[in-house]
Amino acid sequence: MTNRYAFVGVPCDIEALRKVEAYSSLRNQNWVGDVALQVGLFCRENWAFTCFRALIEDDFGVKLEDVKKFDIKKGKIIGHKKDGSTLEFPLGKSRPYVRVGCHVCLDFAAELADISVGAVGSPANWSTVICRTKKGKEIFEGAAREGYIEAKPIEEVKPGTMLVKKLTEEKRTENLEEAKKRGEKGASVLHIKTLGQSELAKDEGKNFDDLTSDVIDAGACIACGTCEAVCPEGCVKVVDQRPELTGKCKDDCTDCYFLCPRTSLPQIALEDMFFEEDAKRETGVGRHLGIYAARAKDEGTLEKGQDGGAVVAMLSYALDKGLLDGVVSPKSGVDPWNPEPVLSKNKEDLKKTSGTIYSHSVTIPFLKREATK
Template identity: 25%
Template sequence: MSYVLAKSQNDDIHNAGECGGAVTSIFKYLLDEGLVDGVLAIKPGDDIYDGVPTFITDSDDLIGAAGSYHCAPTMVGNIIQKYLYDKKVAVTVKPCDMRSIDELIKRYKIKKENIYTIGLNCGGTVSPITGRKMIELYYDVDPDDVESEEIDKGQFIIELKDGTEKGVKIHDLEMEGYGRRNNCQRCDVKIPRNANIACGNWGSQDGWTFIEINDEKGQELIDGAKNAGILETKSPADPAVEGRLKVEGIMKKMASKVQSVKYPLVSEMDEWNRCIGCYACRDICPICWCCENCELNKDYFTLEENSSPDPLAFQGVRLSHMSFSCVDCGQCDDVCPMDIPVSLIFDKLQKKYYERTGYVAGVSDDVKPPLYSPEKTEL
């Protein structure tokens, strides 16, 4: 592991980027050198709250995806394994994105040699609908007047089109049911160290991106973009490194507090009894990749013709799979029509599995969880 500060040598990219345009410049290098078939990134749709995954094959189009979007979706692992399996792809990943990719690599659904993962430090994401309501209520501005937003120093900060900024403490927003998504509040993986590089503004100087280089492939990315003349780098000072680690520590402490408060407040049986067996949580899950051949589709799970299986049977089967596989991306919560905190229940089991085995899905270096390891022991 090593650290660099980096910024784009391209003025347009530097100005459009969130903190110096380093990530966009690395993508440009990969496309221009023919090292990837395309870049999977996020671009704004109808507005800045509408983050849309887009596959970019021409480096001239990268500028439209520059910047950060805290209302971004979390299904990039799904997209790669379903539609880009045979492509060489570079992709931006939040920690939960990287965890899902890591687990899909273990399941042979993504080819590790085909992808470059550009990690983004993440303090959390906000639901697009929640984001707009929150800005109307707590910032007293028209959500359409917001030019950009960021999470920094414990605040959710918006910048208006006239250049002014407004910030509200994340804690205050979340106490009122706004702010970050529930899974983001309890997430304790803030830097995606399984990615080739992890980038962000924690510890960086104005106009520069702080990059943690996590493996040989990541070093090749930085060296290649620098040698191509599109990236400038320098070593960060010790206080910058310490500052970055301090921010990460604060975010983890916030997550720990949320876990201690919210975990005891959910009764699994009461929650599952509301399930209508719609399969939305299964279908959106990046780890449940075998939907077409899912055992839950078999006749012996249905009570009568054209009916769904008993909700407890459905959730019981998923729970047996997800207790060691859940990456806490929260997508199941997003799509559940009955507002069941599915990811919270899975994450509770994941924590118990960690206590017994030390394994964390998408984080641990083990090729497979202990349950499937040739070296497994009685737990």
């Protein structure tokens, strides 16, 4: 029996999952058919947990266990401590700790998701929600109709999409420049060059050794875990944010290279596969069917959730109404703020995942394991 799972991830996770979905029949990756909804979170950059811990604890002397919530607002990282005090410092101070693959990512607003969500563009304690596909918009409208969220058109709030577009442009400009510099040093960033599906032909016949040289050692890997999830022999594992070969590959297997979102990313072809024709393209925002400001109506979700709790509220609606069987997303693990992927099958468990963690979670292999149980 096929499950109906929602997947929540940052833009590079969504890119990875969409590419697997697009070529699932070609590469025998039927498990991805269990993904009924993809929710993407706005992301400028993020950190491996060990680096985030070093930033907060070593540079600023604050124990992660003493922080109840983090926010990124107006160019600052803000840690809300359990004693009521706050830690604030410029976002720029975190740049040396950012994952190296983030520096060549061009997607701020999760442009391949069914629904994209983030704080940017909406007032405090609200989220900007970009409905990109019909099924994404149906979940959003149902949650509003049934009283799970309060929503209004983005045109009715400030600063609106102008700020989303600004941050998208900044990310693309900075990271294209970084990619250019790497290319001049001999480390070409492959996915930026590949907008057409015809580019995929060059990926045939390449294996994990090629993936290591072309992506991992080149600093483009995003530790999405796609290579681990799609390996038919189970011999690729992501260890400390780096894919490693733990066994012997089949001689003719090229799945890890072909399906990696950083060997090629046929963005336009993927949009045409998954988005309806009436999803208009808007520069700096991507294709969509409507953009809104939203927040949870449930006080508990509103208080605990990130930026109004819109993601948890919308997915709670879908779980309650039987539209989804579960939600795969990261939550804080045994070590405070060290994310681990979980499957939430009801809204009570889903609420426990509320709040952005900011450290990266390798979630796609977990999704594959849950889908194939």
